[in-house]
Every structure is written in C-alpha cells, then in structure tokens.
Amino acid sequence: MKVNLVVPGWSPKNIWGQIKFKFPPLSLTTLASFTPADVEVVVTDENVEEIKFDDGPDLVGITTMTPQANRAYQIADEFRRRGAKVILGGFHPSTMPQEALSHADAIVVGEGEAPWRNLIEDARCRRLKQVYRERLPLDLSQLKPPRRDVVRGKGYLFTNTIQVTRGCPLRCEFCSVTSLFGRSYRTKPIQAVIDELVDLKRESVFLFIVDDNLIGKRDYAERLLRAMEPLRFKWAGHAPLHLVEDDSLMRLVSKSGCFALFVGFESLSRENFSLMGKPGIMKISPRDAVKKFHDHGIGVLASFILGYDYDTNDSFKRILDLCNETRIDGAIFPILTPYPGTPLRKRLQKEGRILTDNWDMYDMEHVTFRPKGMTVDELERGYEWLNTNFLSWDSILKRIFKFHRSIQIFGPMNVGFRSAWRKRQ
Ligand code: B12
Structure with missing residues (x-):
C-alpha cells in the first residue's frame, strides 16, 4: 500500500x-x-x-x-x-x-x-x-520518535522540531489547543526526550520545542531543563507570561540554552485579560516582564491579540510604544479569530458577531467578527498601522542590537517578517 x-x-x-x-x-x-x-x-x-x-x-x-x-x-x-x-x-x-x-x-x-x-x-x-x-488521550510514553527521514532533503532550513508535552492547563477562550488535546497536561518521559535530542544534535544545535506551554508542570519542566543543559542546544519555544514570576525556573530555562521564547502577552488591558480567561496572571507589568527575559539572555517574540472587546483605537499605539521602549526582539499582532471549537466562537456566535465562515480569512490577518470597541475598518487599519511601524527599519534597528545570543535569530527574523509583510500586500 x-x-x-x-x-x-x-x-x-x-x-x-x-x-x-x-x-x-x-x-x-x-x-x-x-x-x-x-x-x-x-x-x-x-x-x-x-x-x-x-x-x-x-x-x-x-x-x-x-x-x-x-x-x-x-x-x-x-x-x-x-x-x-x-x-x-x-x-x-x-x-x-x-x-x-x-x-x-x-x-x-x-x-x-x-x-x-x-x-x-x-x-x-x-x-x-x-x-x-480515540476516547482516551494518548499516553505520551507510547510515542515513537517522528520519522524525520521522510522530510529530509526537502529544503527546510530547519528540521529540529520536537514536542515533549500535550495539552495546556490554562483555558484561554481563544485557543484551539484545549479543544483538541484537552486540559489534561501530559508529558513524555524525560529519558525518551533526551534520547531524541541526542539524535537531533547530529543535525544541528538549533532546536524548536513546539509545545504550547512547556512549564505546565513545574517539576517536569525543572527536570527536563536540567537534563537538557549538558546537551548545549540553542533552543526556542513557547512559554506563558507568568514564567517571569519564577526566578529559579527562569535561570534553568536560560542555562538549558534557551535563546528565544514565544510569549503570549495578549493584551495591555486587564479587562481583556479577564475576558480571555486569564485573570490574575498579570502580576508583573509587561515592561518588567520583557526586561526579565532580557536579563536572562532570552529574546522575546511577543504575541499581542488585536480586537478584543476592551481594545480601542488607542490600543495599537500603546502596544507599539511598549515594543519600542522595551526594545522587544520580535512580535506578532494576530487579529482575534474565532476558531471552531473554541469558547470564543461560542460566545461571539451567541452575541451574533461572527461575520464570515470563509476559512481563508481565518489566518489572523483578516477581521472575521464584529469588534466592540471599534469598527471593522478601524481594526483593519490599526493592524496595518501597527505592523508597518513595528517592521519599519527605524523600529527594527532600535530594537534588535543587544549583547545576547538571541540576535542571531531575531536579526534575520525581523528582516524576514518585514519582507513577508511588504510582499503579502
Ligand atoms: C508549530 C506550529 C505552527 C508552525 C507550523 C509549522 C509546521 N509545519 O507544522 C507555524 C509557526 C508556521 C504556524 C503558523 C500558524 N499557526 Co500554528 N501552531 C503550531 C503549534 C504550536 C504546534 C503544531 C505541532 O507541530 N504540533 C505537534 C503535532 C504532533 O500535533 P498536531 O499538529 O495537532 O497533530 C496531531 C493531531 O492533530 C492529528 N493530526 C494532524 N494532522 C493530521 C492528519 C491526518 C491525516 C491524521 C490522521 C491526523 C492528523 O494527529 C497528530 C498526532 O496526534 C500548534 C499548537 C499545537 N499544540 O499543535 C499551533 C496551531 C496549530 N497553529 C495555529 C494557528 C492559528 C496558526 C496561524 C494561523 C497563526 C498565525 N497567524 O501566525 C499560522 C497559520 C499559517 C497559515 N498561513 O496557515 C492554531 C490552529 C487553530 C486552528 N483551528 O486551525 C494552533 C492550534 C495554535 C493555537 N493555540 O490555537 N504554526
């Protein structure tokens, strides 16, 4: 067959x-x-x-x-x-x-x-x-290493990706992960991860851990990070913002070779945070959070969702100012998108605010629902304005030159995003 x-x-x-x-x-x-x-x-x-x-x-x-x-x-x-x-x-x-x-x-x-x-x-x-x-979630000790040989030679710049956990203990209303993998947070046995990593090290020292939340179980994260340290990878991954409140875990993340984290900053409004289902997480200000990551030598790729109910026309400039003032390494600004299966979609459906089911528009670059604090047109223009300014040479040059290891990735990343942004218009 x-x-x-x-x-x-x-x-x-x-x-x-x-x-x-x-x-x-x-x-x-x-x-x-x-x-x-x-x-x-x-x-x-x-x-x-x-x-x-x-x-x-x-x-x-x-x-x-x-x-x-x-x-x-x-x-x-x-x-x-x-x-x-x-x-x-x-x-x-x-x-x-x-x-x-x-x-x-x-x-x-x-x-x-x-x-x-x-x-x-x-x-x-x-x-x-x-x-x-399958009714029951997979026991991750049953996972075999992915067959990376089937994608070899296809011209990917980067093939070292790995997943070590599934699910997420958080319940953010816009996120699809819990609707697919459930809230049960499952982990791969550490020895299996290390064996896979030893194999990957032969390809390259760069590694992307695709997990949505690497620190969902603190003790697991701690053991994993300690075990990764001797392998001396340069790795990037995702982590929730509240990681910055845990200094000892931050130190371990850094010592294990992390040079960049994709972090959901989501919004600068506390009301939006509550609506997303993330109350209580913003104990530390976003400015201090960026500084903490930088102090540990970790570059930040932040994600700010645009168009949440408490966003207004001022939100775009406030986000840009924060990014420029903190010299954030990279950021993406996805337009809020009501993906099927999410609590967000159910809420917006109930409120009669979904404007289209054309899935081509569900790329987080188009407005697919009626916002509350602005018009559709204002949200589209705010999105354009924010990306254009954030990816201007003026902003890039101000932000990226720093004395830590993240520059080798964030330099090309900003230039790459700038070029992609200009071409897609
Ligand atoms: C890595 C990643 C990316 C990479 C993609 C790289 C790649 N080639 O895979 C990049 C950065 C490019 C990316 C981009 C985007 N992404 Co993305 N991404 C992820 C992430 C973090 C991990 C994916 C992964 O590798 N998972 C590990 C594998 C093993 O799991 P899996 O893909 O789910 O596959 C399992 C099952 O789903 C199933 N399965 C999957 N496919 C198939 C096919 C068959 C035939 C079968 C039988 C089973 C099966 O079996 C697999 C094993 O159990 C996920 C979150 C997540 N936890 O999955 C988001 C995620 C998939 N991304 C998402 C989104 C929204 C995007 C973007 C739109 C965001 C944006 N604006 O930047 C873009 C879309 C790009 C585009 N234009 O289409 C959403 C998807 C929501 C949805 N309903 O579609 C997710 C779930 C994030 C989220 N929190 O909501 N993404």
Missing part, C-alpha cells in the same frame, strides 16, 4: 505564505512513525514542493489548520477524483467534522496516532469507517 501524507500550501496573500523559513510538519512525521513498516509512506508539503496528483497513492492523509481548510478540500477532491481514499485530520477536521467529511472518505478527530494504526488496517481490508476518534 502507498500512502501520501500532505500539507496544504499557505496562501501567498498571508504572511506565513511569504515567509521563506518553513518548518517540517511534526503531525505527519509523527503519523509516519505509526505507519506499519510494509506500507510505503511519503510526505508532500505544498509549501516546499508541488503535489503530484497522478502518482497513484492508495491512501492520502491531509493535515489541516482552519486557514488551510479550503485548500485542503481542493486537494482532497482532486485525489478522490483519481480514485484515492482521502483522510482528513488535524485541528480543523477535529472541530468541523461534518464539513470535513463532505470532502473525505474518513476523518480523524483529535490525536492521530492510535486511530491511524486502526485506519490503515481498515483501509487494507476496504472497510474504512467515516470517523476515527
């Missing part, structure tokens, strides 16, 4: 579609490692190569986030026309199963590993079910 695992391309109209720096898909390399050895498996990432529709796979598995859904459906339809069986999985099919089923022979809801194994057997016997869903 021949299986093709496919990543749909991102639209060249959005920033990620223009960014040259692409990551290999961990979802599909993970599924590849759960595919029986006698099945031939290839990965096709439309962001780095063309899809060969006439290669005659028996089974096609397509991963999709919401902004990729329309493209994923086109790809699915093309393959089905040629007689292949198509399976859709990932965040969008998991939260919009009925819609996804109208373009697929089967869908996988939630985590893919266990259902995938059963599905392959069913496909071999020509008895595919429509929906595969």
Whole structure:
C-alpha cells in the first residue's frame, strides 16, 4: 500500500505564505512513525514542493489548520477524483467534522496516532469507517520518535522540531489547543526526550520545542531543563507570561540554552485579560516582564491579540510604544479569530458577531467578527498601522542590537517578517 501524507500550501496573500523559513510538519512525521513498516509512506508539503496528483497513492492523509481548510478540500477532491481514499485530520477536521467529511472518505478527530494504526488496517481490508476518534488521550510514553527521514532533503532550513508535552492547563477562550488535546497536561518521559535530542544534535544545535506551554508542570519542566543543559542546544519555544514570576525556573530555562521564547502577552488591558480567561496572571507589568527575559539572555517574540472587546483605537499605539521602549526582539499582532471549537466562537456566535465562515480569512490577518470597541475598518487599519511601524527599519534597528545570543535569530527574523509583510500586500 502507498500512502501520501500532505500539507496544504499557505496562501501567498498571508504572511506565513511569504515567509521563506518553513518548518517540517511534526503531525505527519509523527503519523509516519505509526505507519506499519510494509506500507510505503511519503510526505508532500505544498509549501516546499508541488503535489503530484497522478502518482497513484492508495491512501492520502491531509493535515489541516482552519486557514488551510479550503485548500485542503481542493486537494482532497482532486485525489478522490483519481480514485484515492482521502483522510482528513488535524485541528480543523477535529472541530468541523461534518464539513470535513463532505470532502473525505474518513476523518480523524483529535490525536492521530492510535486511530491511524486502526485506519490503515481498515483501509487494507476496504472497510474504512467515516470517523476515527480515540476516547482516551494518548499516553505520551507510547510515542515513537517522528520519522524525520521522510522530510529530509526537502529544503527546510530547519528540521529540529520536537514536542515533549500535550495539552495546556490554562483555558484561554481563544485557543484551539484545549479543544483538541484537552486540559489534561501530559508529558513524555524525560529519558525518551533526551534520547531524541541526542539524535537531533547530529543535525544541528538549533532546536524548536513546539509545545504550547512547556512549564505546565513545574517539576517536569525543572527536570527536563536540567537534563537538557549538558546537551548545549540553542533552543526556542513557547512559554506563558507568568514564567517571569519564577526566578529559579527562569535561570534553568536560560542555562538549558534557551535563546528565544514565544510569549503570549495578549493584551495591555486587564479587562481583556479577564475576558480571555486569564485573570490574575498579570502580576508583573509587561515592561518588567520583557526586561526579565532580557536579563536572562532570552529574546522575546511577543504575541499581542488585536480586537478584543476592551481594545480601542488607542490600543495599537500603546502596544507599539511598549515594543519600542522595551526594545522587544520580535512580535506578532494576530487579529482575534474565532476558531471552531473554541469558547470564543461560542460566545461571539451567541452575541451574533461572527461575520464570515470563509476559512481563508481565518489566518489572523483578516477581521472575521464584529469588534466592540471599534469598527471593522478601524481594526483593519490599526493592524496595518501597527505592523508597518513595528517592521519599519527605524523600529527594527532600535530594537534588535543587544549583547545576547538571541540576535542571531531575531536579526534575520525581523528582516524576514518585514519582507513577508511588504510582499503579502
Ligand atoms: C508549530 C506550529 C505552527 C508552525 C507550523 C509549522 C509546521 N509545519 O507544522 C507555524 C509557526 C508556521 C504556524 C503558523 C500558524 N499557526 Co500554528 N501552531 C503550531 C503549534 C504550536 C504546534 C503544531 C505541532 O507541530 N504540533 C505537534 C503535532 C504532533 O500535533 P498536531 O499538529 O495537532 O497533530 C496531531 C493531531 O492533530 C492529528 N493530526 C494532524 N494532522 C493530521 C492528519 C491526518 C491525516 C491524521 C490522521 C491526523 C492528523 O494527529 C497528530 C498526532 O496526534 C500548534 C499548537 C499545537 N499544540 O499543535 C499551533 C496551531 C496549530 N497553529 C495555529 C494557528 C492559528 C496558526 C496561524 C494561523 C497563526 C498565525 N497567524 O501566525 C499560522 C497559520 C499559517 C497559515 N498561513 O496557515 C492554531 C490552529 C487553530 C486552528 N483551528 O486551525 C494552533 C492550534 C495554535 C493555537 N493555540 O490555537 N504554526
């Protein structure tokens, strides 16, 4: 049996579609490692190569986030026309199963590993079910290392990505993670992580840990960071803002080789924070938080969500001032987006504020709902203004030159984002 695992391309109209720096898909390399050895498996990432529709796979598995859904459906339809069986999985099919089923022979809801194994057997016997869903969350000690060999040679600048935990103990109303992985926070055994890292070190010293919240269990994070220290990786990952309140953990993060963290600053308004479901987290001011990260030699890629209910036309300038004054290393400014399955979507639906279900617009660069503190037009203009100013040479040059290890990543990152921002318009 021949299986093709496919990543749909991102639209060249959005920033990620223009960014040259692409990551290999961990979802599909993970599924590849759960595919029986006698099945031939290839990965096709439309962001780095063309899809060969006439290669005659028996089974096609397509991963999709919401902004990729329309493209994923086109790809699915093309393959089905040629007689292949198509399976859709990932965040969008998991939260919009009925819609996804109208373009697929089967869908996988939630985590893919266990259902995938059963599905392959069913496909071999020509008895595919429509929906595969595992009731219990996967025990992460069952995870095998992803098959990175299936993406080798595809021209990714960077292949060292790893996931060590799943789920998130927080319940931010806009986030899709809890709706897919649940609130139960699960961790991979430390020795398994270290074994995988030793292997990765042969490729490069740079590492991206994709976990949404690496410090969800403090004692696990502490043990992991200590175990990583001797490996001397230069790593980037995600962490919640309240990490800065824990000095000893910050020291460990830094000593383990972290040079950059993606941190959800989300908003400068306390009212917005409460509405998001994050009350009590902002004990330290955002200015002091950036300073703390810098004091530990860690660069900050901040995310500020635009368009929350308590945002007004002043919010954009306040965010830009904070970024410039703190000389923040990098930032993204996603427009609030009501992804399927999130509490945010339910609330906005109840309030009659969702404006479109065109998934192409769910890339966090378009307004898909009616904001409260401003008009749609004002939100769009504020988004343009903030990005244009933040990615101006004036701002970049003020922010990036610092005496710590993050410059080697944030220099090219700012230039790359600037170029992608200008091209996508
Ligand atoms: C790394 C990452 C990225 C990378 C992508 C790199 C890559 N090639 O994968 C980058 C930085 C480029 C990125 C960009 C964006 N991202 Co992103 N990203 C992530 C992140 C943090 C990790 C993804 C990952 O590797 N997970 C590990 C793998 C193993 O898990 P998985 O992907 O979920 O796959 C499992 C299951 O879903 C399932 N599965 C998945 N696909 C398939 C396919 C088949 C056939 C089957 C059977 C099963 C299956 O099985 C897998 C194993 O259990 C997730 C959060 C998360 N926890 O997943 C957000 C996340 C996926 N991203 C998200 C978003 C919104 C975006 C952006 C729109 C944000 C933005 N504006 O910057 C852009 C979109 C780009 C675009 N234009 O389309 C949302 C998606 C929400 C949604 N409903 O679609 C998430 C969930 C973040 C969140 N907190 O809400 N992202």
